[in-house]
Amino acid sequence: MPDFAEPPGLRFAVIDQVRVLEFEDEAVVFNPLSWDAHLLNPAAIAVLELLLEAPRSEDEIAAFLTEALQPDEQSQASAYAQRLINELQTLGLVRLGESTASANR
Amino acid sequence: MTASPRTPSMQGPPDSVRPLLAALADPASTASYEETLWDRVIPLARSARLLGVLAHRVFENVERTRLPDRVQRHLDAGLIEARFRRQKTLYLLHTITPILEGHPGPWVLLKGAGYIAQDLPFSHGRLPADVDLMVPRTSLAGIEQGLLDAGWEFEKNEPYDQHYYRAWSHELPPMIAAGQAMELDLHHGILPPVGRIRPDTARLFADAVPIAGSRFNVLCPQDQVLHAVVHLVYDSDFVGRLRDLLDIDALFRRLPLSDLAARHALIERARLHGMEQPLHLAAQLSRAWFDTPGCDALVAEGDVAASPFYGRGIVAMANRVLGPTNGQHGSDRSARTSELLLEARSHWLRMPPWLLAYHAASKGVRSLAQRVTKREDTATG
Amino acid sequence: MRIADISVESLLQRLSSDGLGIDFGAARARVRTALPAVAGMIQTLYSGYTTEDAEGMFDVTVDLRRVRGVRGFIRPQCELLCDGVPEIEPFPLDTPLPLREWGTNYAIATRLFCYLLLHAGVVERGGRAIVMPAMPGSGKSTLTAALTLRGFRLLSDEFGVVRLGDARLLRMLRPLALKNESIDVIQRFEPTAIIGPRFPKTHKGTVAHLAPQASHVDARHEVANPALVVFPRFDPSAGVELEPVTKPRAFARLAVNSFNYHALGPDAFDALGQLVHESSCWQLRYGDLDGAIKALGELLDETRPIDESARAAQYPQEVA
Numbered sequence: 001m002p003d004f005a006e007p008p009g010l011r012f013a014v015i016d017q018v019r020v021l022e023f024e025d026e027a028v029v030f031n032p033l034s035w036d037a038h039l040l041n042p043a044a045i046a047v048l049e050l051l052l053e054a055p056r057s058e059d060e061i062a063a064f065l066t067e068a069l070q071p072d073e074q075s076q077a078s079a080y081a082q083r084l085i086n087e088l089q090t091l092g093l094v095r096l097g098e099s100t101a102s103a104n105r
Numbered sequence: 106m107t108a109s110p111r112t113p114s115m116q117g118p119p120d121s122v123r124p125l126l127a128a129l130a131d132p133a134s135t136a137s138y139e140e141t142l143w144d145r146v147i148p149l150a151r152s153a154r155l156l157g158v159l160a161h162r163v164f165e166n167v168e169r170t171r172l173p174d175r176v177q178r179h180l181d182a183g184l185i186e187a188r189f190r191r192q193k194t195l196y197l198l199h200t201i202t203p204i205l206e207g208h209p210g211p212w213v214l215l216k217g218a219g220y221i222a223q224d225l226p227f228s229h230g231r232l233p234a235d236v237d238l239m240v241p242r243t244s245l246a247g248i249e250q251g252l253l254d255a256g257w258e259f260e261k262n263e264p265y266d267q268h269y270y271r272a273w274s275h276e277l278p279p280m281i282a283a284g285q286a287m288e289l290d291l292h293h294g295i296l297p298p299v300g301r302i303r304p305d306t307a308r309l310f311a312d313a314v315p316i317a318g319s320r321f322n323v324l325c326p327q328d329q330v331l332h333a334v335v336h337l338v339y340d341s342d343f344v345g346r347l348r349d350l351l352d353i354d355a356l357f358r359r360l361p362l363s364d365l366a367a368r369h370a371l372i373e374r375a376r377l378h379g380m381e382q383p384l385h386l387a388a389q390l391s392r393a394w395f396d397t398p399g400c401d402a403l404v405a406e407g408d409v410a411a412s413p414f415y416g417r418g419i420v421a422m423a424n425r426v427l428g429p430t431n432g433q434h435g436s437d438r439s440a441r442t443s444e445l446l447l448e449a450r451s452h453w454l455r456m457p458p459w460l461l462a463y464h465a466a467s468k469g470v471r472s473l474a475q476r477v478t479k480r481e482d483t484a485t486g
Numbered sequence: 487m488r489i490a491d492i493s494v495e496s497l498l499q500r501l502s503s504d505g506l507g508i509d510f511g512a513a514r515a516r517v518r519t520a521l522p523a524v525a526g527m528i529q530t531l532y533s534g535y536t537t538e539d540a541e542g543m544f545d546v547t548v549d550l551r552r553v554r555g556v557r558g559f560i561r562p563q564c565e566l567l568c569d570g571v572p573e574i575e576p577f578p579l580d581t582p583l584p585l586r587e588w589g590t591n592y593a594i595a596t597r598l599f600c601y602l603l604l605h606a607g608v609v610e611r612g613g614r615a616i617v618m619p620a621m622p623g624s625g626k627s628t629l630t631a632a633l634t635l636r637g638f639r640l641l642s643d644e645f646g647v648v649r650l651g652d653a654r655l656l657r658m659l660r661p662l663a664l665k666n667e668s669i670d671v672i673q674r675f676e677p678t679a680i681i682g683p684r685f686p687k688t689h690k691g692t693v694a695h696l697a698p699q700a701s702h703v704d705a706r707h708e709v710a711n712p713a714l715v716v717f718p719r720f721d722p723s724a725g726v727e728l729e730p731v732t733k734p735r736a737f738a739r740l741a742v743n744s745f746n747y748h749a750l751g752p753d754a755f756d757a758l759g760q761l762v763h764e765s766s767c768w769q770l771r772y773g774d775l776d777g778a779i780k781a782l783g784e785l786l787d788e789t790r791p792i793d794e795s796a797r798a799a800q801y802p803q804e805v806a
Contacts, residue, residue, distance in 0.1 A: 019752060021759040023733040030755040033196050034284065035189075035748070037741065037755055039734045140543035148547070148569035151597070175543050182599035189749040286748075432549070432570025 012085055012094050013055035014048060031092050038091050043068075047084045051094060058085060117393030122347075122428035125149040125159075126394060129351070132162035136171045147179050152429035153347045156183030157230030187230045193286040194221050197236050200282075201289065202320055204251045205240075211322045213239040213313045215292065215332060216352075219323040222316050227355035231348075235279060235288035238321075241310060242293040249277060249291065257282040257289065273299055273456075295332050300455045302339060304331075304378040327374040330356045331384065338383040338390075338415070339454055342447040343423040347394070350427060353387050354395040362388075362399025372407060381407060382415040389420050394427070414450060422447055488700065490533035498525035500540070505547070507538030511657030511706035512601065512647045513594055516540050517586075519550040521564065527583045531661040531682045534700035546593040550586050552579060568593040581685045584693050587663060591644055594658065595745045601656065602754045603745040604646030608655055609638040614713035614786060615655045617646050617765070619743040625720030628668040629778060631696050635676040636779050640702045641710060645745070650753045653760035655710040659703055661695035669694045675775065712761040714786055715740065718770045718778075726777040728785070729769045736767035 019030035027045045029038050040048065043065075050056060050064055062081035066074050088094035118126055124145050128135050138146070150156040160180035169177060198218070205212055214222050217233030240248055259267070260279040270278045275294035282289075294306045313322040324332055333356055337349040360367040375384045385407045392400035413419075422443035430440070489497065498520075500506050505518035506528070518540075519525070549567040553576055562579035565572055566589035574592055577585035595603060607618045607630030616638070620626040627643055634640040641647070642658040649656055661682065664672055669692065673681055680697040715736050731739075740758055741747045747754045766789040772778035 017752075019755055021737070021755075021763075023763075026732065026734040028734050028737050028755075028759065030752060032752065033199060035192060035196070035751045036284070037737070039738060141541060144543040144547075147543075152569065152571055173543065175545065178600040179545070179597070182597060185599040185750060185753075189751065192751060430570070432567060 010096055011055035011057050012051055012061070012089075012096060014051045014094055015092070018048075018052075018093060020045075020048070020052075029091075029093060034092055036091075038093070043080070044084055044087060047081075048088060048093065051088075055097075058082065061085060117424055118428055119425065119430075121430060121433040122149065125153065125155070125429070128159060129155070129162060130395065132159075133166040135163050136167045140173055140175070143173070143176050147176070148431050149429050150183070151179075152431050153345070154232050155230075155348055155351065156180070157187030157232060158183075158227075158348070158351065159230070160184045161187075161230035184230060187232055190232050190287070191221050191228075194218050194233055194236055197285055197287050197289060198222065198319075198321065200285065201238075201252070204255050205248060205320070208244040208247045208251065209241060210244070210320075211241075211310055211313045211315075212320065213310065213322045213324060214316075215239055215295065215324065216336065219329070220352075222319055222321055223323055225355075225359070227352070227359075231352075233287070235290050237290045237292060239292040239295065239309070245277070245291065245293050252280060252282075252289070252291075255282075260288065273297060296335060296340065297455055300339075302335060302379050302383070302454075304335075304380070308377065326356075326360060327371050328378075330360065330371060331375060331378060331380050334383050334387040335380055338386050339380075340451070342426075342444065342451040344426045344444050344447065345429065347428045350387075350390055350394055354391045354397045357388075357391060357397045357399060360399075362397065362403060364399070365402075368399055368403055368406070372403070381409050382412055385409045386415040386419060390423060390427070393420070393424065414454060419447075419450070487537050488533065489529055489535050489537055490700075492529075492537065494522075494526050494529050497529055498522055500537075501525055501528070505540040507540050507542075507544065508532060508535055509538055509706065510594075510659050511641075512645075513545040513598060513658060514538070515590055515593075516544040516547040517550070518547070519582075519586075521550060521552065521582055524550055524582050524586065527682055530680065531583075531695050531697045533680065533697055534703040535698075536703075545597060546590070548586065548590055548593065550582055578687070581688055583682065583695065584663075584685050584688050587661065587695065591660070594645065598647070599746055599749065600650070602648040602650060602747060602750055602757050604648060604740055604747075605644070605743045605745055606646035606740075607643045608641035608646045608710075609633045610641060610655070610710040610713075611638050611783070611786060613708070613710055615641065615710040616714040616716055616782060616786065617655070617712065617740075617761070618716050618718050619646075619740060620644070621717070621719075621743065623720060624718045625668070625772075626718055627662060627664055628671055628720070628775070629718050629772075631662045631664060631668070631672050631679075632675055632775050633779055633782070634662070634696075634699070634702065635672070635679055637783075638779075639705055640698055648757050648761060649709070650750070650757050653712060653757045653764070655712060655761075657706045657708065657710075659698050659706045661697055664694050664696060666691045671775070672696060712764045713766070713789055714782070715762065715765045715767040716770050716782065716785075717768070718772065720773070721771050722773045724771045724773040726774055726781045727771040728781060729771075731767040731769050733762045733765075733767055736765070737762045 015033060017032040021028045025042055027040045029040055029048065031038065046068065047061060050061065058081055062078045065081050066077040069077055085094065124142065128146050147156065150159040160183040163180060215237035217231055218236040220228035220231065221233065257280045260281050266278055270276060274297050276290055276292040279288040279290050295309065296302055296304055309324060309328055312325040312328065314325055315322050323329060333349065333353045337343065337346055337353060360371060362368055375381045385404060388400040388403045391397040425440045425443045426447065497506070501518055502520040505516045508515050508517060547569050550564060553563040553565050563576040564579050564582045564585055565576040566574060566585050568589065574589050604617065605620045607620060607626045609616050609630060618626050618630060630643045640659060641655055642660065643662040644660065645658040647656040647658050669681065669684065672679055682695040682697065684692055684694045686692045717731060717739060737758055740762065747758065768785065770778060
């Protein structure tokens with residue numbers, strides 16, 4: 001994992017008490033606020049799990065994704081990160097700001 | 106107690122409901138209930154929509170393992186339904202908070218949504234049907250537009266309904282949104298502006314209290330009591346509304362009504378809003394059904410003009426129809442008569458005669474009853 | 487004593503006084519009626535059940551009676567009360583049994599919030615269950631009925647009762663409702679099957695009921711383990727086609743085919759997740775009933791029960 005030494009600006013965090021059910025390629029995630037369940041693809045799961053470890057900024061998420069992408073895709077990392085964050089925010093699983101997120105696997 | 110002879114219905118609840126009332130009043134005693142008694146109590150609670158409330162009280166007082174498995178399952182079912190409503194209420198509030206942003210408040214939660222947001226003990230196990238939010242009249246149009254822009258819709262969209270609500274009522278038609286299990290009812294007052302009781306709406310807002318950790322407010326404690334009182338005694342026909350009376354009992358106890366100063370403050374507040382007679386009637390009913398401390402004193406102390414709308418005849422009729430019957434009517438006919446009379450009374454109270462006539466001419470009194478009386482089907486869940 | 491062994495008169499006597507207790511497994515109902523025709527129908531369809539006292543506590547008390555008064559005179563109707571409350575619309579007097587069955591199902595679905603209730607037919611063999619969600623066109627009832635006549639034991643044709651906490655399947659044994667063509671299909675499939683009277687004019691067409699077998703009734707308190715989730719689709723032009731379904735998709739489809747998943751929140755999520763985790767999930771397209779049954783039997787045999795410790799590790803725990 002890259003070392004995130006400089007203090008990031010705004011950070012994204014997973015909301016409390018999210019429940020994650022992992023299957024082979026996908027996960028089903030429980031949103032404890034809306035009580036909705038969502039199917040997430042592997043990229044979205046990876047980002048969610050990253051954020052479950054600790055809140056991260058958009059840059060940090062992009063850097064994380066860069067590692068996972070092929071060399072010719074790496075320039076897309078930023079855009080990709082933005083899209084995934086938006087998706088997770090729209091689903092209400094992730095929000096901007098600090099939180100003491102705990103997750104249930 | 107007076108010496109004058111009383112009919113059974115003057116004395117309070119019908120016999121068929123008393124097993125439920127006994128369980129609610131003394132939940133610890135349910136530890137020794139036979140299954141045949143539970144077989145009566147649980148259906149009554151369910152039909153009165155009080156199963157969750159009963160469950161909460163029982164589990165607070167009785168160790169689970171002392172109860173038969175089947176009983177535990179039904180009580181759990183009641184709590185599960187209540188938990189669902191609570192969660193959906195909180196989620197709705199969470200969702201609309203950003204939409205309300207920028208529109209002058211205070212944003213006041215009424216009734217069940219308020220009790221949940223405040224996390225009042227007696228809110229546990231309740232089954233709120235919708236979220237009632239009162240906002241200043243001047244903010245109403247902006248908030249309504251904000252909600253529509255965010256994907257909310259009106260549940261009733263006929264022009265007549267829309268006109269009715271906006272012109273004569275204190276609330277907009279109910280609003281719904283995808284992903285929201287609860288309806289949102291936007292109010293600018295607690296009672297229709299054309300009725301016989303005119304609360305001091307400015308004071309309702311001015312004295313509203315903030316909820317810790319929330320952007321929302323609730324009415325001050327006396328106003329919460331009075332709102333619950335008029336909601337039952339003025340704004341409904343009493344039929345199947347036992348849970349509303351139980352709320353009043355809980356709010357009385359919370360004041361507490363037994364405290365002289367609190368009681369006098371409540372009476373004063375009732376005078377401000379013109380609600381002395383409803384309060385007096387509510388106290389009689391609460392005393393009869395739940396033996397609420399302080400009601401005797403309030404009934405004795407209140408200096409209230411006699412009225413056919415709030416007098417002993419109404420108490421007797423309300424007693425007949427408040428509770429669930431589960432098919433065990435004492436007398437079908439007298440209950441049915443009481444229902445009709447109480448329905449007529451409720452229309453009369455809420456509208457001056459000329460407006461009643463207008464509505465009757467436009468749509469027929471039958472559909473008026475559907476629109477104005479938010480009677481929840483006591484048969485569901 | 488089996489209901490088959492008491493006389494209709496005796497049955498009617500009980501039904502019209504204190505009532506008759508019927509234990510479905512996960513729930514039990516007290517039934518009362520004074521309609522003689524209904525007593526006869528109960529004797530046929532509940533023949534394998536044992537008579538229960540009407541004493542004690544029941545999950546619901548169901549009263550079936552003739553509607554009185556002017557309205558009842560003009561159009562004879564029967565009405566169903568659940569715990570004394572008329573929760574559903576009356577039916578014409580000549581269709582009391584469908585009313586009773588549907589009304590009882592409604593009462594169960596609205597009362598049993600202590601369990602996750604899937605809308606599915608469920609059978610088992612060797613304690614291992616096949617859950618078949620009930621989408622329109624699935625032929626779920628026909629398939630479920632046929633399976634029970636070929637060595638699979640019935641849990642329910644309507645309710646997949648999932649116990650919260652450990653996701654075991656409970657039984658809700660009720661007469662299986664067959665509609666239209668499937669009545670003949672099942673009668674031909676198994677001539678010894680006990681099928682009750684036909685009701686031609688219901689809003690679902692012609693309806694008849696298959697009586698559960700006595701040995702299945704005797705097992706009503708046995709719990710089953712999830713093993714297969716199968717989404718059936720009846721297609722007369724097909725033979726037997728099986729296609730795997732991913733577990734997340736199976737989860738979603740099961741949740742959508744549920745009576746109360748939406749209201750149970752995290753508990754339903756966990757239970758359904760556990761059920762799906764332990765199950766092999768398939769889409770079945772079939773036109774050949776015998777072929778389908780054989781395929782399901784083979785599928786059940788091929789999938790091994792999951793190992794206990796792996797189950798515990800995957801089961802999502804709530805951190806307080």
